[in-house]
Amino acid sequence: MKPACSFRTRLFAGFLLASLLPLLLCSALLLQVFRVQLERQVESECQEYLDHVSQSLTALYDGFSQTARALQASPYISPILAERQYENAMVYTELYSATEGKRSHARFDLYDSSGSCLYSTGSALRQQPLPTRWGILYAAQQTDGLAVAPAEGGDGDAAPLLQAAACLTDADGKAAGYLVATITRAQFHQQLDGTYGSRNDLLLLDRYWRPIYTSQTSLADSLAPLLRERLLAGQPLEQTGSEFFYRTAFLQEPGLYLVLQCPQTFNQASRRLLATVAAGSALICVILSVLMSLRLSRQMFRPIQSLHRAISQVVQNNLDVCIAPERNDELGQLAQRFNGMVAALKQNQKQLVENQRELNEAQIRMLQAQLNPHFLCNTLDTMKWISKINQMPQVALMSTDLADILRFCISPDEFVPLRREVEILHRYMEIQSIRLSGRCRFEVDLPPELEDCMVPKMILQPIVENAVLHGLDGVENGVVQVRARQRAAPEHLHIEVADNGHGIPPELAGPYVRPAASGAHSHLGLYNVDTILKKHYGPACGLWLARRAEQPGTVVTAVLPLRKEEPSC
Amino acid sequence: MRKPTKLLCCLLVLLTGCARQAPPDTVRGAPAPQDRLVLYTSHKEEVYQPIVTEFESRTGIWVEVVPGGTNELLARLEQEQDAPQADVMFGGGVDSLEAYSHCFTPYFCEDWDVLDPAMRSSIGLWTPFSALPVVLIYNTKLVDPARLTDWPDLFSPAWQGRIAFCDPSVSGSSFTGLVTLLQAVGADMDETLQTFAVHLDGHQLEHSEQVLDAVADGTDLVGITLEETALKRAAAGGEIGLVYPDGGTSCIPDAGALVAGAPHPENAQLFLDFIAGLDVQQRLESEFSRRPIRKTPVPGTLPALDSIPLLEYDVVWASENHNKILMSWAFYLGGGEAS
Numbered sequence: 060m061k062p063a064c065s066f067r068t069r070l071f072a073g074f075l076l077a078s079l080l081p082l083l084l085c086s087a088l089l090l091q092v093f094r095v096q097l098e099r100q101v102e103s104e105c106q107e108y109l110d111h112v113s114q115s116l117t118a119l120y121d122g123f124s125q126t127a128r129a130l131q132a133s134p135y136i137s138p139i140l141a142e143r144q145y146e147n148a149m150v151y152t153e154l155y156s157a158t159e160g161k162r163s164h165a166r167f168d169l170y171d172s173s174g175s176c177l178y179s180t181g182s183a184l185r186q187q188p189l190p191t192r193w194g195i196l197y198a199a200q201q202t203d204g205l206a207v208a209p210a211e212g213g214d215g216d217a218a219p220l221l222q223a224a225a226c227l228t229d230a231d232g233k234a235a236g237y238l239v240a241t242i243t244r245a246q247f248h249q250q251l252d253g254t255y256g257s258r259n260d261l262l263l264l265d266r267y268w269r270p271i272y273t274s275q276t277s278l279a280d281s282l283a284p285l286l287r288e289r290l291l292a293g294q295p296l297e298q299t300g301s302e303f304f305y306r307t308a309f310l311q312e313p314g315l316y317l318v319l320q321c322p323q324t325f326n327q328a329s330r331r332l333l334a335t336v337a338a339g340s341a342l343i344c345v346i347l348s349v350l351m352s353l354r355l356s357r358q359m360f361r362p363i364q365s366l367h368r369a370i371s372q373v374v375q376n377n378l379d380v381c382i383a384p385e386r387n388d389e390l391g392q393l394a395q396r397f398n399g400m401v402a403a404l405k406q407n408q409k410q411l412v413e414n415q416r417e418l419n420e421a422q423i424r425m426l427q428a429q430l431n432p433h434f435l436c437n438t439l440d441t442m443k444w445i446s447k448i449n450q451m452p453q454v455a456l457m458s459t460d461l462a463d464i465l466r467f468c469i470s471p472d473e474f475v476p477l478r479r480e481v482e483i484l485h486r487y488m489e490i491q492s493i494r495l496s497g498r499c500r501f502e503v504d505l506p507p508e509l510e511d512c513m514v515p516k517m518i519l520q521p522i523v524e525n526a527v528l529h530g531l532d533g534v535e536n537g538v539v540q541v542r543a544r545q546r547a548a549p550e551h552l553h554i555e556v557a558d559n560g561h562g563i564p565p566e567l568a569g570p571y572v573r574p575a576a577s578g579a580h581s582h583l584g585l586y587n588v589d590t591i592l593k594k595h596y597g598p599a600c601g602l603w604l605a606r607r608a609e610q611p612g613t614v615v616t617a618v619l620p621l622r623k624e625e626p627s628c
Numbered sequence: 629m630r631k632p633t634k635l636l637c638c639l640l641v642l643l644t645g646c647a648r649q650a651p652p653d654t655v656r657g658a659p660a661p662q663d664r665l666v667l668y669t670s671h672k673e674e675v676y677q678p679i680v681t682e683f684e685s686r687t688g689i690w691v692e693v694v695p696g697g698t699n700e701l702l703a704r705l706e707q708e709q710d711a712p713q714a715d716v717m718f719g720g721g722v723d724s725l726e727a728y729s730h731c732f733t734p735y736f737c738e739d740w741d742v743l744d745p746a747m748r749s750s751i752g753l754w755t756p757f758s759a760l761p762v763v764l765i766y767n768t769k770l771v772d773p774a775r776l777t778d779w780p781d782l783f784s785p786a787w788q789g790r791i792a793f794c795d796p797s798v799s800g801s802s803f804t805g806l807v808t809l810l811q812a813v814g815a816d817m818d819e820t821l822q823t824f825a826v827h828l829d830g831h832q833l834e835h836s837e838q839v840l841d842a843v844a845d846g847t848d849l850v851g852i853t854l855e856e857t858a859l860k861r862a863a864a865g866g867e868i869g870l871v872y873p874d875g876g877t878s879c880i881p882d883a884g885a886l887v888a889g890a891p892h893p894e895n896a897q898l899f900l901d902f903i904a905g906l907d908v909q910q911r912l913e914s915e916f917s918r919r920p921i922r923k924t925p926v927p928g929t930l931p932a933l934d935s936i937p938l939l940e941y942d943v944v945w946a947s948e949n950h951n952k953i954l955m956s957w958a959f960y961l962g963g964g965e966a967s
Contacts, residue, residue, distance in 0.1 A: 193682060193910075194682065209681075266685075269681060291658065
């Protein structure tokens with residue numbers, strides 16, 4: 060059933076489209092909105108973290124600057140450093156008061172101009188002198204404010220991480236000594252821990268993107284050079300498909316970069332989860348669509364199929380089919396109409412069969428009727444010859460007439476020329492004259508132009524017989540006149556059979572009407588003729604009865620169309 | 629496909645297609661081209677990193693370091709000759725640099741006048757960084773220093789098969805050592821090569837570091853290496869003694885050179901000034917166990933260069949005969965005999 064399949068497929072496609080498309084659109088939109096929202100949130104969170112760390116580091120830097128300014132402003136420090144005096148209590152007092160509240164964040168050392176450590180807030184003085192032509196002290200000489208540089212020294216928590224140095228000048232502006240603040244990894248960690256989010260990692264880079272501090276030590280070797288490489292190559296810091304994204308901040312004063320490494324909000328796992336959910340929903344949609352389309356198409360298809368089956372039955376001429384009425388909708392109405400149609404068809408066919416049967420019977424009857432008359436004719440001819448031999452001329456005449464009439468009757472022609480019909484009337488009247496011993500006269504008025512008119516066979520004989528048997532019953536000198544006339548517009552042939560008998564009762568005058576059943580038999584001849592005419596030529600034709608005007612008697616007029624050839628049926 | 633369906637598909641593609649946002653704007657802080665320097669270096673990170681960091685902080689120039697082996701980097705420079713990527717080749721003996729002189733452009737650094745005349749290029753092709761005398765080393769526990777004073781002592785049967793020597797085709801310093809040996813012995817080249825190969829017993833090391841390892845752990849008794857690496861290992865506590873051969877040794881500087889057609893020549897010149905400058909040279913010995921190349925001796929613990937007997941090392945001859953020497957060496961080491 061290909062059409063049904065295609066209908067079902069189309070229905071399925073429609074359902075699928077109607078369900079899947081909104082789902083997918085909705086999923087994509089939701090995903091997008093969700094992602095944007097999440098990213099915005101994470102973005103602002105990152106910014107907050109960065110701001111927080113920046114503030115904290117800037118505050119630290121400002122604190123160191125303040126200390127440096129305070130020491131520079133002190134009248135004792137520079138001269139004492141210039142003289143390289145150790146253990147001066149005044150210097151310690153000044154150093155401690157200037158570093159009040161900052162000593163937990165860093166260790167402060169005072170170096171003389173040659174780079175030897177003279178004073179320290181730490182537990183012991185640094186033995187190793189710092190180079191003045193290299194590194195942090197050199198940088199301090201080059202700047203008015205604080206120079207910041209990564210400190211060299213190991214990986215441990217106690218190892219120095221970052222150094223800030225300021226050059227303390229004497230009255231002439233020459234370097235008298237240096238203040239160096241050293242932050243260890245542990246102190247730095249303490250300062251920043253928990254301020255940049257537990258899932259994030261922080262990288263503190265110098266001005267040239269070399270790592271100073273990383274929240275995970277391994278990142279200094281793995282990530283920091285990579286980021287620097289990308290920066291120099293002009294690439295974005297995060298590569299497509301990477302697990303992390305990066306946000307940076309530049310601290311203007313110390314000249315440091317902060318890089319926050321955050322895990323992607325939409326990482327592989329969450330993306331996979333969302334994809335699974337979406338795929339699951341889509342699958343449910345597909346299944347639902349299949350079920351719905353199957354169900355609906357079946358609902359639609361079943362009545363159509365039963366209708367289809369029923370029509371096939373009808374095509375195979377089985378008219379007993381009937382679709383059970385199951386539903387009341389359009390399809391139900393369709394089924395009912397179909398049932399009605401089949402019933403009507405069945406009725407028609409029955410009628411047709413009946414008609415055919417009747418027709419067959421009539422044909423059989425006719426054939427049967429035609430079987431014996433030949434034998435009768437032959438018999439009558441034999442009788443004629445026997446009568447002639449036995450000198451019985453009347454019997455011979457009657458036999459001859461009867462045989463002619465009989466032959467005329469059984470001839471296969473349905474229509475005959477009017478001349479032939481009149482001839483038969485003569486034969487009939489000869490028989491009647493013998494029977495009535497010449498009490499009856501027969502006159503024919505047939506114009507020659509009407510002799511060839513074709514009329515149904517044996518329509519005049521019954522009328523004449525009727526006139527002889529009923530109209531002239533007991534009448535002396537009876538006359539039966541037959542007159543044929545043409546009437547114009549429309550061209551009709553009127554054949555009048557007039558007698559001078561008793562006449563008909565006045566109520567019978569007019570078009571022939573079949574009398575009530577009681578007297579039916581007596582007028583069977585007229586009835587037959589009238590029926591034949593009407594059947595052949597329509598209701599306008601038929602018999603017309605009238606009383607004669609000026610004398611007793613009846614005129615029966617047969618009205619029929621004027622035709623010169625046999626009408627085609 | 630009808631029109632509305634098409635439209636919907638487009639919409640869908642659009643919605644799902646822009647699932648990835650454009651990456652954020654390029655990071656601020658990337659340096660301008662004039663603030664960059666690309667450095668090819670064969671030095672170890674511990675050598676170049678402090679110098680590069682200090683250079684950056686002094687000049688504000690961002691240095692991109694491309695580390696690698698000397699020969700590898702020189703080959704790369706030669707390949708890139710049409711469109712040079714590097715500004716400075718930093719590291720490698722000057723004999724190696726001389727061999728690739730077509731890749732470099734002469735530059736006389738700021739302090740050229742105060743450099744040791746023996747250590748500077750007369751045409752300024754390269755700027756010396758540190759002097760690297762070839763030395764003999766021995767295991768202090770297993771070897772009597774009196775038995776190893778000069779090059780011919782290497783041919784003593786006592787060291788048969790226990791001399792640490794690196795493949796000269798791999799290590800530039802090993803090649804310098806081999807040429808120094810040839811010049812110090814002074815005899816026929818092939819003969820000397822064969823004698824030395826016989827004493828190695830066909831055994832040479834693949835990496836110059838392994839020379840120190842082998843001598844320090846006693847696998848080998850004596851070895852040939854550079855003063856710098858030997859001093860470093862000795863300072864780290866290795867059982868290694870140094871011998872400056874009586875008959876003289878070579879002292880080839882390693883250097884930096886300005887790449888011809890460098891993208892940032894001014895910055896490259898600044899860098900070359902910096903490595904030969906006083907501040908770097910003063911720290912060479914203390915920080916890197918290297919010998920500075922300035923005229924004025926820097927106070928330090930290293931024996932003064934004057935006190936070390938030196939050979940006239942013929943750089944040009946060495947570069948010209950580079951392949952020949954290596955080929956002969958491979959032949960004799962494989963058991964070949966002089967004709």
